[in-house]
Amino acid sequence: MALFIEVKNLTLEFDGVKVLKNINLTINEGEVLGILGRSGSGKTVLMHVLRGVEEYEGISGEVIYHLARCDKCGHIEPPGKAGNECPDCGKDTLKPFEADFIKLSLHDPARREITKRIAIMLQRTFALYGDDRVITNVVNSLTEIGVNSETALSRAVELLEQVQLSHRMMHVARDLSGGEKQRVVLARQLVRDPMLLIADEPTGTLDPRTADVVHNVIAKAVKDYNMTMVITSHWSEVVEDLADKAIILEDGAIVKEGSASEVAKEFMQLICSVEKKCDVVVGDPLIKVDNLVKKYISVSRGVVYAVNDVSFDVKEGEIFGLAGTSGAGKTTTSEVLMGIVQPTSGEIQVRVGDEWIDMKKPGPECRGRAVKYMGILHQEYGLYTHRTIIDNLTESIGIDLPYELAVRKAINTLVATGFTDEKAKSILSKMSDEISEGERHRVALAQILMKEPNIIIMDEPTGTMDPFTKKEVTKSILEARDKMGDTFVIVSHDMDFLEEICDRVALMRNGKIVSVGEPAAVLAELTDEERMEAAAP
Numbered sequence: 001m002a003l004f005i006e007v008k009n010l011t012l013e014f015d016g017v018k019v020l021k022n023i024n025l026t027i028n029e030g031e032v033l034g035i036l037g038r039s040g041s042g043k044t045v046l047m048h049v050l051r052g053v054e055e056y057e058g059i060s061g062e063v064i065y066h067l068a069r070c071d072k073c074g075h076i077e078p079p080g081k082a083g084n085e086c087p088d089c090g091k092d093t094l095k096p097f098e099a100d101f102i103k104l105s106l107h108d109p110a111r112r113e114i115t116k117r118i119a120i121m122l123q124r125t126f127a128l129y130g131d132d133r134v135i136t137n138v139v140n141s142l143t144e145i146g147v148n149s150e151t152a153l154s155r156a157v158e159l160l161e162q163v164q165l166s167h168r169m170m171h172v173a174r175d176l177s178g179g180e181k182q183r184v185v186l187a188r189q190l191v192r193d194p195m196l197l198i199a200d201e202p203t204g205t206l207d208p209r210t211a212d213v214v215h216n217v218i219a220k221a222v223k224d225y226n227m228t229m230v231i232t233s234h235w236s237e238v239v240e241d242l243a244d245k246a247i248i249l250e251d252g253a254i255v256k257e258g259s260a261s262e263v264a265k266e267f268m269q270l271i272c273s274v275e276k277k278c279d280v281v282v283g284d285p286l287i288k289v290d291n292l293v294k295k296y297i298s299v300s301r302g303v304v305y306a307v308n309d310v311s312f313d314v315k316e317g318e319i320f321g322l323a324g325t326s327g328a329g330k331t332t333t334s335e336v337l338m339g340i341v342q343p344t345s346g347e348i349q350v351r352v353g354d355e356w357i358d359m360k361k362p363g364p365e366c367r368g369r370a371v372k373y374m375g376i377l378h379q380e381y382g383l384y385t386h387r388t389i390i391d392n393l394t395e396s397i398g399i400d401l402p403y404e405l406a407v408r409k410a411i412n413t414l415v416a417t418g419f420t421d422e423k424a425k426s427i428l429s430k431m432s433d434e435i436s437e438g439e440r441h442r443v444a445l446a447q448i449l450m451k452e453p454n455i456i457i458m459d460e461p462t463g464t465m466d467p468f469t470k471k472e473v474t475k476s477i478l479e480a481r482d483k484m485g486d487t488f489v490i491v492s493h494d495m496d497f498l499e500e501i502c503d504r505v506a507l508m509r510n511g512k513i514v515s516v517g518e519p520a521a522v523l524a525e526l527t528d529e530e531r532m533e534a535a536a537p
Contacts, residue, residue, distance in 0.1 A: 001028035002079040004196075004228050005050065006064040010102075012045060012252075013058035017426050019045050021253040023061070027228060029078045034239030034260055035232040036267045037249035039438030039469055040423075043232040046249070047200045050230060052101045052115045062100050065114055069097035076113045078195045078228070119189035119227075121182060121202040121218075130174035134165065134184055137173055141188040159187040162224065163217050179203070179210035183217055190221060197222060199231040201437075203238070211235075215242060234469060236264035282503065283316030285351070286455065286487050287337065292346035294332055306332040307343070308511035314455075316351075319481060319488045321498040323523065324508035325530050333508070334457050334491045338376055339367045350374070350455070375448035376457045381441070383432040389443055390428040393450050413449045416483040417442040417476040438469040442476045449480060456480075457489045462497050470494075474501050495523050495531070 003026060010023035020042050027033050037043045048054055049063060068077045070086035075094075077087070082096045097110075104111040129137050138159055142152035160166045163183040168176060173184060182202055189197070199218060203211035219242055222229050233239055239246050239260055246263035248256040248270075256266055294307040307329045314320045322330040335341040336348060339359050348359040350370040357370040384396045393410040394401065401409065407428065414424035419442065427435055432443070441461075448456055458477075462470045478501065480486055492498055498505050499519040506516045507525060515522045 001030055003066050004029040004031070004079060006062070006066065007050075008062040008064070010046075010049065010061035010063060011059070012049065012056055015426065015429070019252050020049070021251075023254060025247060025254065025257070027230065029080050029228055030226060031245070032222065032229045032231065032243045034243030034246035034263070035230065035249060036234070036236060036239055036246060036263065037232070038234070038270075039436030039472060041249040041436075042252040043249055044200055044436070045252075047120075047198050047230065047232060049101070050196075051118055051120055051198055052111060053106075055106045059102060061102060063102055065099045065101070067097045067099065067114065068094035069110070070094055074109060074113055076110075076117055076195075078226075116192060117195045119186075119192065119194035119197045121185055121189065121197070121199045128173040128181060128184055128188075130172075132173055133169070134160065134171050134173055134176070135169040137184055138187050138191070141191040145192060155191075156187075159190055160184075162190065162221065163187045164213070177210065179214050182214050186217065186221060190225065194225065194227055197227050197229040197231075199229060201232055201234070203233075211238075218242070236267045239267075240264040280317070280481075280503070282318040285313040286316040286318075287314040287351075287489070288347070288349045288356075289313065289333075289337075290347040292333070292336060292348060293344045294336060294341060295344045305511045307336065309346075310508075310511075310513050312506050312513060312516055314487060314489055316454075316487055317481065317485055318503050319477065319490065319501055321502035321505040321519065322489065322491045322508060323493070323495060323498050323505050325493055328508040329511040330491045330508045331459065334376075334459060334489060337489065338374060338457055339371050352454075373452075373454040374457065375451060375453035375455070376459065377445060377448055377461065378459050381444040383440060383444060383447075385432050388429055388431060389435070392432065392443060393446055397447055397450060399450055409450065410446070413446045414442070416449060416480050417445050418472060418479045438472040441469065441473055445476055445480065449484060449486070453486065455487045455489065457491070459491045460493070461490060462492065462494045470497060477501060495526065499523055 005027040007023050007025045010020055011018060012020040023046065035043050035046065066079045068079055068082035070089060070092050072092040073086060073089040075086050075088035077094055079096065081094050084094050086092050086094055099110050099114055101111065129140065135156055138156035139152045142155055143149060147155065157166065160169050163186050165180060165183045165187065168180055173181065176184065202218065203214050215238060231239065231242055243260040245258065246260045247254050248263055248267050256263055290311050292307055292310040293305065296304045296306060298304050310333060322333060324330045332341060336343050343360060349356045350359055352370055352373060357366060359367050359370060361367060383392050387396050390407060390410055393413065394406045399406065410428060411421065411424045415421055427439065432440055461473055477488060481488060490498065490502065502519045504517060505519045505522045506513045507522050515525050
């Protein structure tokens with residue numbers, strides 16, 4: 001195979017912090033390189049450097065593309081096409097050509113021609129016309145590069161067939177699932193007949209079954225189009241299944257390189273368990289729930305008991321889990337705890353200082369007083385994308401402090417969620433899309449902690465997270481409990497996560513609590529059906 005991309009001594013620095021450190025690697029034509037690493041290891045930054053559509057001030061080294069180029073029209077092809085007639089103008093043969101993205105200006109015609117032939121898939125940014133139909137999204141991509149409308153429609157159908165989405169072509173794009181949106185993105189990228197596909201966590205937010213479908217579609221496209229691919233993931237299985245070779249990035253440096261299976265095995269060994277301290281002492285009850293009932297009236301089903309005679313308590317400083325599959329009643333229970341939903345009957349009390357507050361009674365001296373000391377972190381948390389991290393932790397959430405004090409408090413809070421002091425300081429001026437997914441989750445938790453709650457309710461905090469990000473979330477919760485003494489109520493169907501992090505777990509089934517106690521003992525009571533549903537987010 002011909003050498004396609006050569007990276008030599010690549011170093012990139014932002015605000016005095018090196019995010020890439022002396023990267024050296026080669027990628028051959030038609031090869032698939034997998035990049036494994038934790039959140040914040042430098043994977044996404046490296047991908048953007050390879051993509052070549054941005055210029056960086058603090059960059060050094062070489063990123064050389066070895067290509068075949070037509071001197072007459074400037075058409076670019078992979079290096080293996082050197083000596084062939086130019087497929088664009090037919091007036092010359094393609095000759096070997098090298099382009100260094102570090103030296104070439106962003107506006108250099110050769111660099112622009114190369115970047116046109118590089119496709120990219122990102123984890124969350126679907127880049128679709130949300131109000132248009134799927135077929136229109138693909139047709140638009142074709143007409144943008146000069147394909148006439150009649151040909152574009154036929155070609156769009158072919159592309160949707162290739163990504164196994166022809167059965168959704170008339171759907172509105174915003175109504176698709178995450179996996180379907182990613183396949184539309186791939187179809188739009190294939191329009192340009194790419195030489196290189198850069199896939200940055202393309203299935204990071206998808207459940208395993210949907211991710212498998214997308215991976216199979218990507219693998220087929222790479223083969224059909226004879227593309228080279230660079231794919232990043234937190235999931236070792238993805239790289240092992242799709243890549244020919246792989247590297248592990250750690251803190252901006254390559255710490256391992258080799259075959260995909262060999263590297264994936266070593267990467268899995270880095271995922272060590274985060275253990276609870278055995279000597280954690282919890283206090284007296286902070287929440288008391290007695291005979292709680294919440295019922296709804298349904299036209300089709302009559303009276304529905306979302307929560308049916310539930311009783312439990314949560315102790316101060318405890319990490320308490322509400323476990324159960326979809327429809328078990330755990331989310332409704334948490335909403336009653338927060339005062340979002342009014343119960344039908346029963347008692348729910350929260351202790352503020354030495355006083356017990358009746359959460360059924362509205363008003364500033366009753367439920368309103370308790371809610372001030374409670375925070376909730378939803379699964380789909382949202383940071384303000386156009387504000388810096390320090391703004392997200394202060395002004396954006398109504399915290400008005402002198403700047404120096406705000407910075408000090410923000411750093412201390414970030415450290416309490418698992419950041420190092422140096423890392424906390426370095427991200428304050430960044431925007432939320434400039435940090436990793438795991439880091440964003442910790443900042444979202446820090447947002448809650450900045451308001452100094454006593455009780456934090458977390459709704460499905462791990463969602464469809466990869467193992468590393470899940471470990472980061474586990475660590476951040478344990479750190480926050482340890483440093484700030486907060487009490488956590490965690491609602492989740494991720495049984496492994498609950499067993500690892502909780503002091504006690506309540507298992508809910510059909511609106512009732514069927515067992516409360518030590519996590520391992522309680523979760524051992526799960527039925528086979530519950531285990532199967534819990535394993536598929």
